[in-house]
Amino acid sequence: MKSRPYIPWLPFYTLLQKEVRRFWRVASQTLLTPIITASLYLFVFGATLGERISVLPGFSYAQFVIPGLILMGVINNSFANTSSSLFMSRYLGNIVDLLVTPISPAQFILAYTLAAMLRGLAVGLATWLISIFFAALPWVHPWAALAMAAIASLLFAQFGLIAAMFAHNFDSLSMYANFIILPLIYLGGVFYPISILPAHWATLSHLNPLFYLIDGFRHAILGVGDLSLGTAFATSTLMAVGLFAWAALLIGRGYRLRS
Amino acid sequence: MTAAALDIQALHKAFGNFTAVRGVSLAIAPGEIFGLLGPNGAGKSTTINMVAGVTRIDSGRISVFGHDNRAEYRLTRRLIGVMHQEIVIDNFFTIDQALRFHSGYYGVPDDPDWRRELIDRLGLGPHLHKTMIKLSGGLKRRFMVAKALIHRPPLLILDEPTAGVDVELRHSLWDFVREINNAGTTILLTTHYLEEAEQMCGRIAIMNHGEVIALDRTEALLARLGSREIRVQLEQPLAAMPPVLARFGGRLSEGGLRLDIPLQDGKRAGELLADLCRCGVAVADIETRRAGLEEVFLKLTGLDNAREEP
Numbered sequence: 001m002k003s004r005p006y007i008p009w010l011p012f013y014t015l016l017q018k019e020v021r022r023f024w025r026v027a028s029q030t031l032l033t034p035i036i037t038a039s040l041y042l043f044v045f046g047a048t049l050g051e052r053i054s055v056l057p058g059f060s061y062a063q064f065v066i067p068g069l070i071l072m073g074v075i076n077n078s079f080a081n082t083s084s085s086l087f088m089s090r091y092l093g094n095i096v097d098l099l100v101t102p103i104s105p106a107q108f109i110l111a112y113t114l115a116a117m118l119r120g121l122a123v124g125l126a127t128w129l130i131s132i133f134f135a136a137l138p139w140v141h142p143w144a145a146l147a148m149a150a151i152a153s154l155l156f157a158q159f160g161l162i163a164a165m166f167a168h169n170f171d172s173l174s175m176y177a178n179f180i181i182l183p184l185i186y187l188g189g190v191f192y193p194i195s196i197l198p199a200h201w202a203t204l205s206h207l208n209p210l211f212y213l214i215d216g217f218r219h220a221i222l223g224v225g226d227l228s229l230g231t232a233f234a235t236s237t238l239m240a241v242g243l244f245a246w247a248a249l250l251i252g253r254g255y256r257l258r259s
Numbered sequence: 260m261t262a263a264a265l266d267i268q269a270l271h272k273a274f275g276n277f278t279a280v281r282g283v284s285l286a287i288a289p290g291e292i293f294g295l296l297g298p299n300g301a302g303k304s305t306t307i308n309m310v311a312g313v314t315r316i317d318s319g320r321i322s323v324f325g326h327d328n329r330a331e332y333r334l335t336r337r338l339i340g341v342m343h344q345e346i347v348i349d350n351f352f353t354i355d356q357a358l359r360f361h362s363g364y365y366g367v368p369d370d371p372d373w374r375r376e377l378i379d380r381l382g383l384g385p386h387l388h389k390t391m392i393k394l395s396g397g398l399k400r401r402f403m404v405a406k407a408l409i410h411r412p413p414l415l416i417l418d419e420p421t422a423g424v425d426v427e428l429r430h431s432l433w434d435f436v437r438e439i440n441n442a443g444t445t446i447l448l449t450t451h452y453l454e455e456a457e458q459m460c461g462r463i464a465i466m467n468h469g470e471v472i473a474l475d476r477t478e479a480l481l482a483r484l485g486s487r488e489i490r491v492q493l494e495q496p497l498a499a500m501p502p503v504l505a506r507f508g509g510r511l512s513e514g515g516l517r518l519d520i521p522l523q524d525g526k527r528a529g530e531l532l533a534d535l536c537r538c539g540v541a542v543a544d545i546e547t548r549r550a551g552l553e554e555v556f557l558k559l560t561g562l563d564n565a566r567e568e569p
Contacts, residue, residue, distance in 0.1 A: 006337060007367075007368060008366060011364050011366050014364055018360050021351075021356075092348075092349075092350075093347045096347055097347060097364070099312060100312055100313060100336060100341050101336055102336045102337050102366055104333065
């Protein structure tokens with residue numbers, strides 16, 4: 001049989017395309033549901049309760065909470081995309097379709113990660129667009145905000161890959177979302193500034209990686225935060241790189257992918 | 260010298276305390292149809308998975324057309340198409356989408372003519388836009404064959420391709436496999452249908468307990484290990500084996516109406532027929548039977564099992 005020419009980047013591009021189509025095919029579940037959830041949060045905190053709460057001088061509660069809600073959407077959906085896709089492939093066995101191909105570990109990670117980032121950032125963008133009806137944001141450092149969102153998305157896409165490799169079943173996979181990500185989000189400063197907490201809780205919050213991401217993102221948008229933008233940016237980047245390296249190591253070794 | 264399509268040297272694989280493959284060595288020449296047979300758990304699929312890169316190699320070496328499948332995995336995986344024993348599909352996509360994706364995973368741009376040919380030859384046309392979950396078991400298997408061939412690999416590995424497939428499709432599938440083999444594709448095949456292996460494969464390796472216990476040309480295996488037999492249908496029942504025929508070691512059955520006599524140790528059919536006439540036995544019908552691969556297989560794997568018994 002006559003072979004066709006080999007294109008080295010095509011395996012990566014194809015896997016990326018497949019991953020994007022995968023979430024797009026079930027967009028009502030992967031995009032619409034998180035957008036509706038974010039809208040409900042915006043309605044509750046922006047239009048009802050928000051008018052009675054003030055946590056940051058000079059800003060409405062809606063303005064305070066919107067950056068956190070945007071990032072929450074980015075984080076949840078980036079994690080959900082890689083974790084569900086890779087775990088389902090492992091669970092159904094169709095991961096072998098990739099393992100027998102010339103896709104390199106780097107291409108594998110990048111394709112899964114970029115698709116997850118695309119979904120996470122799309123949900124974040126939609127949340128912001130809906131939030132315009134509730135409050136206007138000043139966008140003090142728009143590029144820094146975009147960078148923080150991208151870092152958060154990258155970080156949780158890696159966490160999703162790692163969780164998908166470690167999970168034994170759907171229960172254990174959902175534990176990562178329900179018992180790790182959810183508490184970290186709620187305790188990471190989405191709904192309140194860490195500075196209003198008692199000193200020991202505020203100190204403890206510094207151990208929460210989500211605090212750096214949320215505070216940095218909010219700082220970039222509102223121009224004020226508990227941390228300096230540089231600290232938030234550096235810490236978040238470091239965490240993302242660390243998790244990326246861990247995921248790369250596991251995938252390179254074929255951890256729980258190859259027998 | 261032309262490199263072997265597949266060269267496996269001293270391959271070992273253990274899962275915990277269980278050794279699945281122990282010291283397997285075999286080489287397949289370009290253009291061969293090679294059969295890898297053995298009972299369930301013999302180590303066939305583990306060997307294939309190591310060739311394909313799904314299972315890690317503990318020790319030993321695999322080269323594909325002269326290239327090491329670990330050091331040059333990105334090249335060797337392009338040279339191999341694998342149809343796995345287990346049905347593995349992605350329920351999100353249609354047959355058409357999945358075939359395009361598979362071509363891309365191998366770094367090969369979509370070739371609509373080849374894709375269409377595979378679809379037509381494997382009877383997938385009417386189901387092209389169905390998602391995998393809506394396909395029958397047979398259709399899923401056909402799709403898996405198409406998937407294994409979409410990047411035009413020079414080495415095709417078929418692990419139980421006809422399991423659960425109806426007779427008609429089985430025949431058309433084998434015709435197709437012969438055709439692509441004639442066009443130059445090397446085939447490594449495992450099957451439980453030994454008749455198929457006998458008809459398809461030029462050479463056969465039989466595995467048991469993770470080892471290759473026989474490897475030869477199919478005819479040589481049959482000649483060496485198979486037996487021939489003459490079955491005589493009698494007009495009148497015999498009460499007992501005539502003494503003159505007893506030396507052949509035959510057996511009477513069907514109430515003395517059937518006589519099965521093995522032809523072995525240089526005994527000839529002519530001698531047997533002459534003795535039958537001498538006894539005055541009235542013969543209704545004569546049939547010569549040659550033992551198939553199934554008997555060879557059972558003999559070998561049975562011998563092997565017996566060897567391990569204390």
